[in-house]
Amino acid sequence: xxxxxxxxxxxxxxxxxxxxxxxxxxxxxxxxxxxxxxxxxxxxxxxxxxxxxxxxxxxxxxxxxxx
Amino acid sequence: xxxxxxxxxxxxxxxxxxxxxxxxxxxxxxxxxxxxxxxxxxxxxxxxxxxxxxxxxxxxxxxxxxxxxxxxxxxxxxxxxxxxxxxxxxxxxxxxxxxxxxxxxxxxxxxxxxxxxxxxxxxxxxxxxxxxxxxxxxxxxxxxxxxxxxxxxxxxxxxxxxxxxxxxxxxxxxxxxxxxxxxxxxxxxxxxxxxx
Numbered sequence: 001x002x003x004x005x006x007x008x009x010x011x012x013x014x015x016x017x018x019x020x021x022x023x024x025x026x027x028x029x030x031x032x033x034x035x036x037x038x039x040x041x042x043x044x045x046x047x048x049x050x051x052x053x054x055x056x057x058x059x060x061x062x063x064x065x066x067x
Numbered sequence: 068x069x070x071x072x073x074x075x076x077x078x079x080x081x082x083x084x085x086x087x088x089x090x091x092x093x094x095x096x097x098x099x100x101x102x103x104x105x106x107x108x109x110x111x112x113x114x115x116x117x118x119x120x121x122x123x124x125x126x127x128x129x130x131x132x133x134x135x136x137x138x139x140x141x142x143x144x145x146x147x148x149x150x151x152x153x154x155x156x157x158x159x160x161x162x163x164x165x166x167x168x169x170x171x172x173x174x175x176x177x178x179x180x181x182x183x184x185x186x187x188x189x190x191x192x193x194x195x196x197x198x199x200x201x202x203x204x205x206x207x208x209x210x211x212x213x214x215x216x217x218x219x220x221x222x223x224x225x226x227x228x229x230x231x232x233x234x235x236x237x238x239x240x241x242x243x244x245x246x247x248x249x250x251x252x253x254x255x256x257x258x259x260x261x262x263x
Contacts, residue, residue, distance in 0.1 A: 006214065030228075032178035034185040039217060041189050059216050061185070064201045066229035067089040067176040067240070 001054035015054060020047040023060060032063040068261055073101030077146075079255050080104035082168035082195070084156055084184050086111070086132040088235050089200045090174030091122035091139075092244035093251075098140040098147055100252060105140060106168055107133050108152040120237040158183065162191040170251045173199040174244075176229070189219065198250050202226050203243040204233040211242060213250065222246040 001015040005026070012025065019035060019042055035042045036059040042050050052058055081102050083090045086109035094105055109132040113123045117132075127135040133151035140149050152164050161184065165171050171188055175181050181199065188197045195218070202209075202223035209224040223243050229235050 007216070030178075032182045034182055034189075036189065036216070036219070041186050043186060059219070061199070061214075061219075061221055062201060062225060063178040063181040063185075063199075064204075064223070064225075064228035065176060065178045066202070066204045066227075066235050067085060067087055067174050067181075067200055 001052075003052060003055065004057040006059055017052050018048055019050045019052055019058070022052055022058065023047065026060075028060055028062065030062040030064065034061040034063060035059065071261060072256065072259065075259050076101040076252075076255060077103035079170075080106060080168045081251055081255075082106040082165040082171040083108070083174055084161075084165075084171060085109055085174035085176070085180075086121075086136045087117070087174060087176055088120040088237075088240035089203075089244045089247065090172065091132070091136050092120075092241050093172050093174060093248045094136060094140060095122050095143060096245055096248035097251060098144045100248075101144065102147065102251075102255070104148045104150065104167070106150045106152070106165060107136055108154070108156050108164055109133050109136075110153060110155040120235055120240045156184065158187045158191075161187045165192055165195065168192075168195050170254060171195050171197050172247050172251065173197060174247075176235075178228075185219075193218070196220065196254055198222065198247045200243045200247055202228070203239045204229040204235055206236055206239065211246060213246060215250075220247075220250045222250060 131153045137149040198220045202225045204227040214221045
């Protein structure tokens with residue numbers, strides 16, 4: 001499937017991944033993330049149960065300490 | 068032209084969540100350009116160790132940061148309105164304190180607090196644009212980037228996290244604060260036209 005991930009096209013060999021699977025496939029390793037799927041915030045506890053479908057728009061923002 | 072920009076910006080409100088390295092420097096830039104209303108929230112006081120990167124002075128050590136920053140903002144622009152909130156921001160008070168803001172600058176230091184603020188603002192203040200800072204520690208020359216999404220902008224090097232060996236230092240913290248201020252102006256001035 002093809003999705004828009006952080007403003008870029010990303011292709012996955014399998015269809016029907018969860019957000020948690022996308023995060024681990026893409027090696028997003030930071031502990032704190034902000035995730036939006038099609039503009040809606042998805043909290044960490046829902047990453048395992050939220051499915052990403054072909055054509056979806058996913059944003060994964062890494063949050064790093066410092067400010 | 069610069070006066071027309073300042074006059075135009077007088078009607079806008081920007082919220083700043085955290086008055087540390089990012090927040091204090093970003094607020095000063097926005098005050099200099101003339102943003103009319105600046106809402107600042109921070110629960111901390113100015114300490115000597117802050118002066119390596121934050122926009123405070125020796126004689127302000129011990130003052131609440133929001134009070135010290137309000138003084139400094141008025142020293143550079145006496146005509147702006149500063150609204151201070153000397154408490155910890157939570158999901159309960161964020162929507163109310165920043166309700167009037169066109170833009171909210173995320174200027175926290177801890178990653179879990181950045182997450183809390185971002186999730187709260189994106190869900191509960193949908194009309195505001197959130198401008199976050201992430202990746203600014205140390206003194207390497209990692210290039211900075213800006214990612215722009217709907218109502219969400221992220222500025223930083225996306226790589227250098229603050230830890231024991233990688234402290235926050237004035238230049239890179241300042242650069243990200245200025246990137247956030249510039250993104251704010253770019254949004255606020257999108258319909259600005261120069262009058263002859």
